[in-house]
Amino acid sequence: MPYRFSFDLSRVPHAFFNALVEMAYQKNMHKKIAWTVRRLTEKLNIQEIGGLNMADVSTLIEDLVDIHLHNIMERERFQKSKRRALFLPHCARKYMDGRCQASFDPDVPSYYCHSCSPDCLVNQAVALGRDCGYDIYILPGGTCLPMILERNPYDGVVGVACSQEIKQAEAYLKSRSLPAQAVYLIKNGCANTKFNLRCLEEILRLNVS
Template sequence: MPQAFYETLAKIAYQKNLHRRIAGTVRRLAEELKVPEIGGLNIADVSTLIEDLIDVHLHNIQERERFQESRNRALFLPHCARKYMDSRCQARFDAEIPSYYCARCSPDCLINKAVTLGQNKGYDVYILPGGTCIPQILERNPYDGVVGIACSQELKQAKEFLKNKDLPAQAVFLTKNGCAETKFSLQTLEEIL
């Protein structure tokens, strides 16, 4: 089947909210696969995480065409993915923007690599302490497309805000959550960008 068929199917499923309707099946599948024992999460958390992953993926498919038509784009990175969260990180925070500015002090830092990738592709890059900074940045800058990397909670908040602004967005899920030492896939980010 052509890729367009699957994209159309995903868009319809997303519009009908089908991914939310399968929560019971997801819980049963998680129990059968012993995901709570393996991952250390309870069934409700596993179910929510899987629903959120599906939601982000379907949203990316739904918004991809509109996003690709955009030209003036921003990339929002989570500050918690910096290699160091102490004085070893030389990033400078500007409260006016609000964003950190990478000083490129660690070549192996995930944020350093993502900043380079985003800038090389023509994005304005922001390293945010949280999703609440996004409205302030978007008020000052007329972006017509954004990419964000975050945990599911931050992505949900940003999605609602961006939906109200009718701004096409793409999202990259963190592969390791937390408030420090978080991770994401550079390969996934490059594909999205």
């Protein structure tokens, strides 16, 4: 289910995201997530930066920690994969109108970036993916993922999406025994969404020669 709130963590200090990774490594974190979140948000002043109340912050952070935990658990299998695909969200494009020159192929289904804006986050992610040897898809929605994977024999997947879609995709990927790594959006919405490009690059280069 989509969040009933909007968030923008793009200005949150990097220490916050480092803390999420540390939380994911700790055992039984789900039992004390609310207490830890309160301490973390107070220490880093996240409530002012993120513009969220404590209940919303707790919900969001619990989901993000779950995603980090899944990445940790799947990392070894993912590192052994050879043929990999990168799935990007079309909502992170700089423009969502005719100024974006990306073409859409409904038979795939995917957008294809034509590098029209150097500062476009999707354009930058596509360049990274190509450099690391990934097949790249820019999806209009999470429902396109099964259609593509059922036609292509990938053995490793990297997905960039909102945390809700990542969690939904986990069950499908598990049913196909496909190891995956995920990068969550740090700003949600239907347009101008954002993700951490540095985090994506670190994942894309896992065991890439």
